[in-house]
Amino acid sequence: MLLRVQDVTKKYPGTGVTRPVLDGVSLQLNAGETLALTGESGSGKSTLLHLAGALDSFDSGEILLDGKALSRLDDTGRAALRRGPVALVFQQFNLISSLTVAQNLSFHARLGERFDPDWIARLTERLGLSEFVARYPEQLSGGQQQRVAIGRALALRPRLLLADEPTGNLDEIASDRVLDLMLELVGAAGTALFLVTHSTEIAARLDRHLHLRAGRIA
Numbered sequence: 001m002l003l004r005v006q007d008v009t010k011k012y013p014g015t016g017v018t019r020p021v022l023d024g025v026s027l028q029l030n031a032g033e034t035l036a037l038t039g040e041s042g043s044g045k046s047t048l049l050h051l052a053g054a055l056d057s058f059d060s061g062e063i064l065l066d067g068k069a070l071s072r073l074d075d076t077g078r079a080a081l082r083r084g085p086v087a088l089v090f091q092q093f094n095l096i097s098s099l100t101v102a103q104n105l106s107f108h109a110r111l112g113e114r115f116d117p118d119w120i121a122r123l124t125e126r127l128g129l130s131e132f133v134a135r136y137p138e139q140l141s142g143g144q145q146q147r148v149a150i151g152r153a154l155a156l157r158p159r160l161l162l163a164d165e166p167t168g169n170l171d172e173i174a175s176d177r178v179l180d181l182m183l184e185l186v187g188a189a190g191t192a193l194f195l196v197t198h199s200t201e202i203a204a205r206l207d208r209h210l211h212l213r214a215g216r217i218a
């Protein structure tokens with residue numbers, strides 16, 4: 001079992017909201033498996049993804065990644081996770097504006113000492129980024145930036161890719177193409193994918209599909 005979320009609850013303090021945002025959520029994800037999470041706006045999808053990526057803390061329950069309890073990790077342990085086993089793609093791509101496409105693609109992999117030039121060359125080619133490698137993010141379209149963000153995450157050959165609406169800014173055809181590529185590339189890297197989406201069509205293409213309703217798996 002790669003990811004195990006056990007009865008997790010989460011409240012955001014200071015908001016005056018007493019109902020937990022996540023209210024006893026449990027799920028499991030095997031190595032190499034793809035899982036879609038849908039749910040209405042505000043149902044807690046992004047919160048759950050953030051918790052799985054050790055970006056935020058939870059109030060009770062436990063999240064185990066490769067058997068490691070996330071509640072017990074300190075900042076160093078959390079940072080180490082994101083330089084190797086776990087990679088994230090969010091709707092805001094967070095590309096580094098002072099680095100070229102080629103440098104953005106290899107940045108995290110170099111930091112995590114997982115730089116593999118052949119794999120990055122394959123990602124660059126498959127993601128259709130070859131002609132843009134010398135450009136800076138601001139010289140790219142939104143869809144091109146999105147593909148760089150996906151490539152940068154996969155450059156790590158992570159065990160788990162957490163993706164929050166990674167095709168949310170694309171039209172249907174572009175979104176299908178990017179999803180095809182993501183599925184191909186996570187398959188090639190043996191990476192498990194945990195993907196938040198509003199689209200039931202996208203969700204249907206993954207191995208499994210869970211739905212979150214008001215902080216609970218429906």
Ligand SMILES: Nc1ncnc2c1ncn2[C@@H]1O[C@H](COP(=O)(O)OP(=O)(O)OP(=O)(O)O)[C@@H](O)[C@H]1O
Pocket residue numbers: 012015021039040041042043044045046047048
């Ligand atoms: N940092 C925060 N502080 C306080 N409340 C928050 C914070 N982040 C999210 N929330 C609240 O938690 C709830 C769940 O938010 P979350 O972003 O997880 O939902 P979501 O299902 O991903 O929504 P969407 O589909 O609109 O992105 C919402 O009611 C939101 O207002």
